Amino acid sequence: xxxxxxxxxxxxxxxxxxxxxxxxxxxxxxxxxxxxxxxxxxxxxxxxxxxxxxxxxxxxxxxxxxxxxxxxxxxxxxxxxxxxxxxxxxxxxxxxxxxxxxxxxxxxxxxxxxxxxxxxxxxxxxxxxxxxxxxxxxxxxxxxxxxxxxxxxxxxxxxxxxxxxxxxxxxxxxxxxxxxxxxxxxxxxxxxxxxxxxxxxxxxxxxxxxxxxxxxxxxxxxxxxxxxxxxxxxxxxxxxxxxxxxxxxxxxxxxxxxxxxxxxxxxxxxxxxxxxxxxxxxxxxxxxxxxxxxxxxxxxxxxxxxxxxxxxxxxxxxxxxxxxxxxxxxxxxxxxxxxxxxxxxxxxxxxxxxxxxxxxxxxx
Amino acid sequence: xxxxxxxxxxxxxxxxxxxxxxxxxxxxxxxxxxxxxxxxxxxxxxxxxxxxxxxxxxxxxxxxxxxxxxxxxxxxxxxxxxxxxxxxxxxxxxxxxxxxxxxxxxxxxxxxxxxxxxxxxxxxxxxxxxxxxxxxxxxxxxxxxxxxxxxxxxxxxxxxxxxxxxxxxxxxxxxxxxxxxxxxxxxxxxxxxxxxxxxxxxxxxxxxxxxxxxxxxxxxxxxxxxxxxxxxxxxxxxxxxxxxxxxxxxxxxxxxxxxxxxxxxxxxxxxxxxxxxxxxxxxxxxxxxxxxxxxxxxxxxxxxxxxxxxxxxxxxxxxxxxxxxxxxxxxxxxxxxxxxxxxxxxxxxxxxxxxxxxxxxxxxxxxxxxxxxx
Numbered sequence: 001x002x003x004x005x006x007x008x009x010x011x012x013x014x015x016x017x018x019x020x021x022x023x024x025x026x027x028x029x030x031x032x033x034x035x036x037x038x039x040x041x042x043x044x045x046x047x048x049x050x051x052x053x054x055x056x057x058x059x060x061x062x063x064x065x066x067x068x069x070x071x072x073x074x075x076x077x078x079x080x081x082x083x084x085x086x087x088x089x090x091x092x093x094x095x096x097x098x099x100x101x102x103x104x105x106x107x108x109x110x111x112x113x114x115x116x117x118x119x120x121x122x123x124x125x126x127x128x129x130x131x132x133x134x135x136x137x138x139x140x141x142x143x144x145x146x147x148x149x150x151x152x153x154x155x156x157x158x159x160x161x162x163x164x165x166x167x168x169x170x171x172x173x174x175x176x177x178x179x180x181x182x183x184x185x186x187x188x189x190x191x192x193x194x195x196x197x198x199x200x201x202x203x204x205x206x207x208x209x210x211x212x213x214x215x216x217x218x219x220x221x222x223x224x225x226x227x228x229x230x231x232x233x234x235x236x237x238x239x240x241x242x243x244x245x246x247x248x249x250x251x252x253x254x255x256x257x258x259x260x261x262x263x264x265x266x267x268x269x270x271x272x273x274x275x276x277x278x279x280x281x282x283x284x285x286x287x288x289x290x291x292x293x294x295x296x297x298x299x300x301x302x303x304x305x306x307x308x309x310x311x312x313x314x315x316x317x318x319x320x321x322x323x324x325x326x327x328x329x330x331x332x333x334x335x336x337x338x339x340x341x342x343x344x345x346x347x348x349x350x351x352x353x354x355x356x357x358x359x360x361x362x363x364x
Numbered sequence: 365x366x367x368x369x370x371x372x373x374x375x376x377x378x379x380x381x382x383x384x385x386x387x388x389x390x391x392x393x394x395x396x397x398x399x400x401x402x403x404x405x406x407x408x409x410x411x412x413x414x415x416x417x418x419x420x421x422x423x424x425x426x427x428x429x430x431x432x433x434x435x436x437x438x439x440x441x442x443x444x445x446x447x448x449x450x451x452x453x454x455x456x457x458x459x460x461x462x463x464x465x466x467x468x469x470x471x472x473x474x475x476x477x478x479x480x481x482x483x484x485x486x487x488x489x490x491x492x493x494x495x496x497x498x499x500x501x502x503x504x505x506x507x508x509x510x511x512x513x514x515x516x517x518x519x520x521x522x523x524x525x526x527x528x529x530x531x532x533x534x535x536x537x538x539x540x541x542x543x544x545x546x547x548x549x550x551x552x553x554x555x556x557x558x559x560x561x562x563x564x565x566x567x568x569x570x571x572x573x574x575x576x577x578x579x580x581x582x583x584x585x586x587x588x589x590x591x592x593x594x595x596x597x598x599x600x601x602x603x604x605x606x607x608x609x610x611x612x613x614x615x616x617x618x619x620x621x622x623x624x625x626x627x628x629x630x631x632x633x634x635x636x637x638x639x640x641x642x643x644x645x646x647x648x649x650x651x652x653x654x655x656x657x658x659x660x661x662x663x664x665x666x667x668x669x670x671x672x673x674x675x676x677x678x679x680x681x682x683x684x685x686x687x688x689x690x691x692x693x694x695x696x697x698x699x700x701x702x703x704x705x706x707x708x709x710x711x712x713x714x715x716x717x718x719x720x721x722x723x724x725x726x727x728x729x730x731x732x733x734x735x736x737x738x
Contacts, residue, residue, distance in 0.1 A: 010736055010737040013736035200378065201378065211592035215589040218585035218633075225736065255638070258637040259598050259599075261637075262636065263666075263668075293669045294637075
């Protein structure tokens, strides 16, 4: 590995770097609106709405009709394939509506998880076949970034070395192909919050996973300045009996990232996992107030945590569209503040109580 | 046996290598060494290497001469502690004393400077490679670390060596050196010593700046993966890398700004922010070159979440050695020469060493080519 065979020209690197920086500009994050048809079924089912292509179009239209206030909060929107080619009521393509607001368009490119034989129910993610051609087409059709989700889980026997290595490798191949086609890859190695493990265990696993991811990205000659990372926050498992404060979650999360994510990565856009809207905002805010040095932007790439209230306000009724858009706008503005560390919360969390829960970094 | 093998493939549970108290102690030592404006005096030349240095000033390579020279440096005015955060000792020197009978480690510690010790035992060949090497010194390292800690050391240093040619560094050389560095680091931390991790890529050759940057990125990525695999506590380590430079016989010349941009680009693609400090080796650079490059590095407009400072041997001592020439009456001149370089490098570590005539900030800024061309 002594000679470099440059993967990208200086112009290609500049383009990728500029796109990444635009997405995570200060105060901005990502709306993950890339729910597959199956995922949208669950969301719509919950509000008693039929999962038709038209309903999915109407729903996305609600989000994409947000007024210009949204420009300051949202740097990028992740689309599902179907949505890339849908239009608003007036015939304006959704891609155009988003780009006209100065927001970058992204596209989900993975094709879901498949089992890893010989493991305890672990998976890898497929979608590499013909990915180059698909990326080239999406780029022509308006996308400037992509997203690929890998999934790992914490249990007695997992994640195994194979699962970590295989998912890291597949993420690196995806990233490489994206960059060849002028698309910024969002690298998403999600460690599920399922389980009863504590905060420390999640931090440990997250550090091991991210170290493997960045080694794979280096091995595959990925230009880090033209990527984004979409990790889980470090949290205890859902069934963990111990409760942790936002400050503890923030400290564990930032510590894990500082130990593994090179400063060249321009932004870390957290997934919300199973967190409620408010939890996801409070935690993001705490992360941006963590007293450790943070050389990357720390922001959001939220699906449910940006859309839950909007979905509820809509309930499939056209007359509710405007209040649904407002509900979405509200969460977008809250998360924008959180990304700047300026969100004061909707509840009664007193500063003093929060402060006393900081555990010094050396305990992590 | 099958259960053991199975367990080896699982890395799901943490078996903490260090307690919070141990971590705090290591982190504290590392921060003290690279406190703002401070760097390291690498005074750990082996007997053989001191032989080369002394020969150049026509001084005999005796234990007393080695002691006398180190005494002159170590007895510099206490204000040296504003530029020097740590001194690396060679084994022999750790057990020598000044003229009043005071052990050298105490002389250094009394100035508030941290004492370090060279721990490796030199290179060993890697068979089947194109003249590549690994480093030995792991045998009994735990016991040696424990003893050095008792005798006053708080950090260790271990130098791995790689070289750039048409066929090197090979994957094996990178893997093997990264792995031994990680083992050494792990053992150090178990004994309260902050490991300085030194993966030196030699400047020998005619390769250009870009080639050195590429190799440096690959090597550092491997080093940090190995440190992670070996559960090393990054906040309690320091990195001692080469700056990214062209090979010595490269026909193309590069400015300090180009060296700086290539160096910081490589580091920010590979070195996690948790590492408190990066202390560059000076390699074959002259005293002035090493200072100018360090200052340019600290002015580089890329994110730099770690301290960027020096761990210089020759680049701190060349003038001092020449001023001394083995004569006790030259003590004052020797100390002045040494203190001068120390102060200059202290300024350089803050990006404040500017040679007169080049003080226009705007002019400097334009000399940094954007990082995406690197």
